[in-house]
Amino acid sequence: MMGRRTYVRPMDGWWRRDPFFLRYMAREATAIFVVAYALTLLAGIARLSQGESAFDAWVAGLRSAPAVALHVLLLVAFLYHTLTWFQIMPKTMPPVVIAGRKMVPGTITALGLAASAAASLLLFLGLRAIA
Amino acid sequence: MSKRSTQPIFWLLFGAGGMLSALIGWMLVFITGIAIPLGILLAPDLFSYQKVLAFHRHWAGAAFTFVVISLFLWHGAHRIFHSLHDLGVKAHAPSAWACYGIAMAGTLAAAGLLLSL
Numbered sequence: 001m002m003g004r005r006t007y008v009r010p011m012d013g014w015w016r017r018d019p020f021f022l023r024y025m026a027r028e029a030t031a032i033f034v035v036a037y038a039l040t041l042l043a044g045i046a047r048l049s050q051g052e053s054a055f056d057a058w059v060a061g062l063r064s065a066p067a068v069a070l071h072v073l074l075l076v077a078f079l080y081h082t083l084t085w086f087q088i089m090p091k092t093m094p095p096v097v098i099a100g101r102k103m104v105p106g107t108i109t110a111l112g113l114a115a116s117a118a119a120s121l122l123l124f125l126g127l128r129a130i131a
Numbered sequence: 132m133s134k135r136s137t138q139p140i141f142w143l144l145f146g147a148g149g150m151l152s153a154l155i156g157w158m159l160v161f162i163t164g165i166a167i168p169l170g171i172l173l174a175p176d177l178f179s180y181q182k183v184l185a186f187h188r189h190w191a192g193a194a195f196t197f198v199v200i201s202l203f204l205w206h207g208a209h210r211i212f213h214s215l216h217d218l219g220v221k222a223h224a225p226s227a228w229a230c231y232g233i234a235m236a237g238t239l240a241a242a243g244l245l246l247s248l
Contacts, residue, residue, distance in 0.1 A: 071163075116153055
């Protein structure tokens, strides 16, 4: 085996070869933004534990232009994550059969997006109610 | 008895974090990163030290923030781990420790910080 030099198809940049792969990598890349947001919240909790002036400084940082720009970028990435999460859900869950008919993928995606809208609206209204 | 895989645990955390972030992630980003800091639709006062501290001294508030931080980290760690494999980084111990290690460290840090408030 050592002496043989068989052709191995190079895999460098494979995901740039096809729009399908590009969308796959874009979907996977949302994970970086999800981690970035979790670390942002973790930093806030760390600042909170350090006292009032430390926490106020963190909030002042959130109001800065770069922080707002970052969160606009995060918002776009999270919306893309929501969309793609429910687009692949028909493939990751067991088939749903209602009245002898298998639920079509489009219905599952639409229900997922509706659930996201409902849960998020509930969170927003709940926060306004206690504020 | 055969050695059991640890993958189902990581996959479960990935799925739970993915579902939670897909349901309310975008709204959380809007609330904490845009609406409250800029005073759009929500009062900037919501991020006063006293209010945020009171929220996290209640067990339910602390649990909420802990679950969000921890599950988001486990979701991201698992996805990045497998995407690194797609990019040619072997799915072995070094990248596994780097990805899941960050999620574990973040989880422990969040728990420690929230319990100290």
